[in-house]
C-alpha cells in the first residue's frame with residue numbers, strides 16, 4: 067500500500083509542474099497590470115518602475131517562472147502585492163476555514179445522502195423511495211444562495227438559534243466554531259447529499275440484485291447484515307468515486323457559500339486576489355488547489371484498494 | 381427406504397407466478413423427499429427448476445415473483461407460510477442452498493473464511509475463533525488444498541472449482557438436513573464437474589444430508605439421483621425412482637430428453653430433437669403444456685393431465701401414457 071501511494075505521488079509531481087506552468091503563463095496573458103492595481107491613484111512612472119523592479123516583473127517570463135517555481139519548491143510562494151504578507155501565510159490562514167466548511171458539508175452530505183440512498187434502493191418503488199427522490203430533486207434544484215438566505219432569515223433572524231455569519235477558529239472554541247459553521251455547511255451539504263443519494267441508490271440497486279446478496283440471505287443472515295455487510299461494502303466503491311468527483315463541486319460551492327455567510331475563507335481570498343491582479347496569491351491558490359485535488363485522487367485510489375480486494379495485489 | 385417413514389420435505393401444489401401474468405410460472409408442483417435421499421429435478425433451461433428451489437428457501441425475487449399457492453412441509457412446518465424471522469432461522473442451518481454461478485455467488489470483498497464463519501456464528505452463536513475453526517474444518521472437508529491459507533483469501537484468488545467447493549463448505553457448515561443444489565457443476569469444466577459431484581456424494585453419505593439436485597443433464601441424474609422429477613414448462617410431467625424412469629420413460633417429453641442424450645439413448649434415437657419451442661413462462665397454454673410440441677397430441681390434451689400411474693412403476697402426467705415404444709420414432713422406419 068505504501069509503495070503504491072509513493073508511486074502515485076511520484077507520478078503526481080510532473081502533473082503539478084505542468085499545472086504550475088499553465089497557471090503561470092495563463093495569468094500573464096490576462097489583461098491588466100498588477101503594478102497599476104497596487105499603485106492605486108498614484109501613477110508616477112518612477113514609482114511604477116520601482117515596483118516592477120522590486121517584484122522582478124521586468125525579467126523575461128521564463129526567468130520569472132523559474133524564480134517562482136524554485137521558491138515554491140522551497141515553500142515560498144511569494145509575497146502578496148496587495149497585503150504584503152507571504153502568500154503561504156495567507157493561504158495558511160484561510161485554508162483551514164474552508165477545509166472546515168468543506169469537511170462539515172461533506173459529513174452532512176454523507177450522513178444524509180448515503181442512508182437515504184440505501185433506504186430508497188431497499189424500498190424501491192414504495193413511498194419512501196418516492197419521497198427520497200423528490201427531496202433529492204428539490205435539494206438539487208434549490209439554489210444555494212436562496213436556501214442560505216432563507217435559512218439565515220429563519221434560523222438566525224427569526225429563531226435566533228445560530229449566528230448568521232462570521233467565523234470562530236476551531237481550535238479556539240470548537241463548539242462555537244461548529245455552531246457558526248453549521249448553517250453554511252448545511253447549505254453546501256444538501257446539494258451534495260442529493261447527488262450522493264442518487265448515486266448510492268443506483269449502486270445499491272445493482273448490488274442488491276447480485277448473486278452474493280442472495281447467497282448471504284441463503285445463509286439466514288439478518289436483513290441488516292445482508293444490506294450493510296454484504297451489499298453496502300460492495301456499493302462503497304462507486305460511492306467513493308462520486309465523493310471524489312464531488313470534491314470539485316464542493317470547493318466551488320464553498321467559495322459561493324462563504325460569500326453568502328460572509329465567512330473569511332479561501333473563497334474571499336480568491337475573489338479579492340483575482341480582482342486585484344494579485345498574481346502571487348492567485349498562483350499560490352491554484353497550485354494548492356491542484357495539489358489538494360491530486361491528493362484527493364490518491365486518497366480515493368488508496369480507498370479503492372482497501373475496499374476492493376481484487377485491486378490489492380495488482 | 382420405508383414408504384411409511386415421514387418425509388423430510390413434502391411439497392404440495394406449489395405454484396409461483398410473475399405479477400400480472402396470466403399463467404403460473406411453476407404450476408401445481410408436488411414431490412416429497414425422505415431424509416438422506418437425493419431427488420433430481422431435471423428439465424430444460426427456463427422450466428422453473430431454480431424458482432422452485434428459491435421458493436422453498438424463501439428467496440424468490442419478489443416482486444415480481446411470488447408463491448401463489450401450495451405448502452412445503454419441512455419437518456412438519458410449512459416453509460411457505462413461516463414468518464421471516466423463522467425462515468432466517470432455518471435457512472443456512474437446517475436447509476442450505478448452493479448456486480450455479482460460483483463466480484458471482486461469493487461476496488468479492490469478504491474473505492472466504494469469514495463467509496463460512498458468519499453462517500456458523502449466526503446459527504450456533506459461537507465465538508469468532510470457534511466459527512473460524514469450523515470454517516477451516518469445512519474447507520478441509522471439501523478438500524481444498526492449503527485450506528488454512530484459503531481462509532484468508534478472497535474469492536477472486538480461487539479457481540471456479542475451488543469456489544464451488546467453498547460454496548459447498550459454506551452450505552454444509554451447520555450440518556443441514558436438506559441441501560438444495562442448483563446446477564452446481566454447470567459452470568465448471570467437465571473434469572472438475574465430476575470431482576465436485578463425487579465430493580457431494582461422499583459428503584452426503586457422510587453427513588446424511590438429503591439433497592434436491594437441479595440439473596439439465598441426464599448424465600448427472602443417472603449418477604446421483606434416487607428419484608427424478610422431470611419438469612416441463614413449470615410442471616412436473618413425470619416423477620419416480622431413477623431406475624424406473626430410465627428403464628421406462630413414459631411422457632413424450634421425457635422420452636425426447638432421453639433420446640437427445642448420447643450416452644444413454646439408443647443409436648436410432650440419438651439425433652432426435654424435440655421440435656417446437658417452450659411456451660412463454662407468462663403465457664402458458666391451457667391443458668397440457670407440452671401439447672404444441674407433442675407428436676402424440678389428441679383432442680383431450682387441451683385438458684390438463686394429472687399425475688397418475690398408468691404403467692404401474694411411477695407417475696406421469698400424460699393422457700396418452702404409457703406410449704408404446706413402437707410409436708416412438710417415425711424416422712425409425714427409414715433406413716439410416
Ligand SMILES: Nc1ncnc2c1ncn2[C@@H]1O[C@H](COP(=O)(O)OP(=O)(O)O)[C@@H](O)[C@H]1O
Nearest residue numbers: 398405424425426427428429430431441444661
Ligand atoms: N424476476 C423474474 N421476473 C419474471 N420472470 C422471471 C424472473 N425470474 C425468472 N423468471 C422466469 O421464470 C422462468 C423459470 O426460471 P428458472 O426457474 O430460473 O428456470 P430454470 O429451470 O432454468 O432454473 C423463466 O422462464 C424466467 O423467464
Ligand SMILES: [Mg+2]
Nearest residue numbers: 426429430562
Ligand atoms: Mg436455473
